[in-house]
Amino acid sequence: MSSTMKAVRLTAVGQPLQMQEIARPAVGPLEVLVQVAAAGICHSDAHYRAGVSPVHPLPLTLGHEVSGVVAEVGELTTGWQPGDRVCLHYLATCGQCDYCRRGAEQFCTSGQMIGKHRDGGYAQFIVAPAASLFPLPDEIPFEQGAVMMCSSATALHALRKGRLAAGESVAIFGVGGLGMSAIQLARALGALRVLAVDLDAGRLALAERLGALPVRAARTDSPSGDCQSCADEIHCLNAGRGVDVALDFVSVPATLRPAIASLAPFGRVVAVGLGDQPVPIYPYQELINREAEIIGCSDHLASEIPLLTELVRRGSLDLAPVVTEVIPLDAAAINAALDRLQRYGAGGVRTVIRV
Ligand SMILES: [Zn+2]
Numbered sequence: 427m428s429s430t431m432k433a434v435r436l437t438a439v440g441q442p443l444q445m446q447e448i449a450r451p452a453v454g455p456l457e458v459l460v461q462v463a464a465a466g467i468c469h470s471d472a473h474y475r476a477g478v479s480p481v482h483p484l485p486l487t488l489g490h491e492v493s494g495v496v497a498e499v500g501e502l503t504t505g506w507q508p509g510d511r512v513c514l515h516y517l518a519t520c521g522q523c524d525y526c527r528r529g530a531e532q533f534c535t536s537g538q539m540i541g542k543h544r545d546g547g548y549a550q551f552i553v554a555p556a557a558s559l560f561p562l563p564d565e566i567p568f569e570q571g572a573v574m575m576c577s578s579a580t581a582l583h584a585l586r587k588g589r590l591a592a593g594e595s596v597a598i599f600g601v602g603g604l605g606m607s608a609i610q611l612a613r614a615l616g617a618l619r620v621l622a623v624d625l626d627a628g629r630l631a632l633a634e635r636l637g638a639l640p641v642r643a644a645r646t647d648s649p650s651g652d653c654q655s656c657a658d659e660i661h662c663l664n665a666g667r668g669v670d671v672a673l674d675f676v677s678v679p680a681t682l683r684p685a686i687a688s689l690a691p692f693g694r695v696v697a698v699g700l701g702d703q704p705v706p707i708y709p710y711q712e713l714i715n716r717e718a719e720i721i722g723c724s725d726h727l728a729s730e731i732p733l734l735t736e737l738v739r740r741g742s743l744d745l746a747p748v749v750t751e752v753i754p755l756d757a758a759a760i761n762a763a764l765d766r767l768q769r770y771g772a773g774g775v776r777t778v779i780r781v
């Protein structure tokens with residue numbers, strides 16, 4: 427094996443990524459070297475390149491949606507063999523801190539995200555803690571194994587934060603990449619009825635094909651959101667009652683207002699989108715009188731990955747329509763994909779680098 431490798435890296439914020447020939451990373455005792463097979467290009471990566479959210483230290487290899495094959499195993503690591511197919515949990519965590527010990531490792535006090543705080547998967551190899559590796563079954567192509575590790579994992583975490591029980595109803599606000607996974611996962615977890623709310627007719631048509639009842643949202647600039655007509659339509663489509671769980675993948679007033687208004691008694695709203703505007707709430711009518719809950723959702727947990735993998739393996743979550751483009755490990759092709767994300771957003775589709 428050569429001692430160097432190709433990696434496509436962020437060298438300066440606001441500049442195109444560059445292909446560099448760098449040293450193949452050394453493997454620590456509790457780490458594994460993975461030969462990257464596929465790496466998804468995420469909307470977050472466009473934010474990292476643009477400097478919208480900070481990446482350090484530079485230069486850094488981007489890519490947090492990674493699958494591949496074990497190449498080398500650290501001397502104190504057990505359970506992995508060269509050649510094993512794997513996908514990587516994107517948070518490298520310490521396993522020792524208070525949050526890690528109680529199974530909330532997304533708040534690890536020294537956690538590092540691959541492709542943001544440590545080198546990621548836009549490269550021929552990546553080194554990761556052995557605890558970040560999960561087996562990737564033969565039935566799941568590497569491309570799908572990569573994209574599964576970000577938006578799908580977060581969609582599953584959102585449904586779990588909402589404590590969705592079989593027989594309940596779910597409304598999903600914003601059906602881009604996360605929403606498309608959430609529709610299928612909600613059905614796999616036994617949701618009786620799934621409603622998809624979006625402005626875009628094309629996304630709603632895909633949501634309907636995946637088994638959701640489409641609700642066309644009205645575009646509104648009202649800061650309080652045009653909630654009543656949307657909530658009324660949800661009630662109407664949901665047999666005259668509110669929904670038990672509402673997932674908001676946008677989390678701006680125009681989505682969070684109707685999400686709250688559409689709840690049944692004991693309903694739970696899960697806010698996932700990175701909204702930063704204040705949202706008015708009527709405590710008595712909307713929360714107290716229904717014992718409703720508003721829940722935040724951040725990232726996902728390693729413990730959720732085996733369930734997610736099994737649902738993809740069984741075909742309950744079909745990611746084939748999500749992988750819309752496959753490109754080589756090439757800086758120009760990757761920058762072009764990031765340019766498109768920056769201009770148009772993700773829209774439920776993914777470009778995947780096949781290394
Ligand atoms: Zn991502």
Ligand SMILES: [Zn+2]
Nearest residue numbers: 520523526534
């Ligand atoms: Zn920790």
